[in-house]
Amino acid sequence: GESVGLHLPTLSVQEGDNSIINCAYSNSASDYFIWYKQESGKGPQFIIDIRSNMDKRQGQRVTVLLNKTVKHLSLQIAATQPGDSAVYFCAERASGGSYIPTFGRGTSLIVHP
Amino acid sequence: DAMVIQNPRYQVTQFGKPVTLSCSQTLNHNVMYWYQQKSSQAPKLLFHYYDKDFNNEADTPDNFQSRRPNTSFCFLDIRSPGLGDAAMYLCATSRGSGGAKNIQYFGAGTRLSVL
Numbered sequence: 579g580e581s582v583g584l585h586l587p588t589l590s591v592q593e594g595d596n597s598i599i600n601c602a603y604s605n606s607a608s609d610y611f612i613w614y615k616q617e618s619g620k621g622p623q624f625i626i627d628i629r630s631n632m633d634k635r636q637g638q639r640v641t642v643l644l645n646k647t648v649k650h651l652s653l654q655i656a657a658t659q660p661g662d663s664a665v666y667f668c669a670e671r672a673s674g675g676s677y678i679p680t681f682g683r684g685t686s687l688i689v690h691p
Numbered sequence: 692d693a694m695v696i697q698n699p700r701y702q703v704t705q706f707g708k709p710v711t712l713s714c715s716q717t718l719n720h721n722v723m724y725w726y727q728q729k730s731s732q733a734p735k736l737l738f739h740y741y742d743k744d745f746n747n748e749a750d751t752p753d754n755f756q757s758r759r760p761n762t763s764f765c766f767l768d769i770r771s772p773g774l775g776d777a778a779m780y781l782c783a784t785s786r787g788s789g790g791a792k793n794i795q796y797f798g799a800g801t802r803l804s805v806l
Contacts, residue, residue: 586731610790610793612793612794612795614795619799619800620799620800621695621781621783621797621798621799621800622734622781622783622795622797623797624794624795624796627791627794629790667733667734671793677787677788677789677792677793678724678736678739678793679793679795681733681734682733683733684731684732684733
């Protein structure tokens, strides 16, 4: 059978609260970042992306912040809903390297009604 | 409507019995990927095709092979599945390289069980 995986970092919030999911990266050459949402039993789904020449980008109820100085990325979800419960992955792509983004570890978001 | 379709959703095979997973796309994307994902882990890239150009990841076991007969279809062949190959297998597509062309569109996955 499947091997036991590592425990994912977990964030538990109440419905209606704002959620902040963090992602640290190590490659200073990373120039493009993507956030994916993966619901149970489904494939990852694109949420939002940001290039390294920006420090903030907003979508519908989501905001991504990029701090290149400390190599940190965050995804903010406003007014979190039960349907936001999922695992969230950040992915980074390094300039000059493979064009394929590399997935980070993932964070499990649990929204309590 | 689903744009990246994987079949079957669930596959049970026996130890050592070859199995093929399929993926089709309606996006006309140049790149197709296969990932393996185990519980509580990030997807792990096995290989990808950029058009007809096959690219294998260095640590992908020889037990895993892939075929892309045309733009729309891509197959993952596991020649002799072991218990450690039980996982979710994800197919993804992207337009190509550079910026937003890197955004990947994933299928719902095939859950493989090995008995």
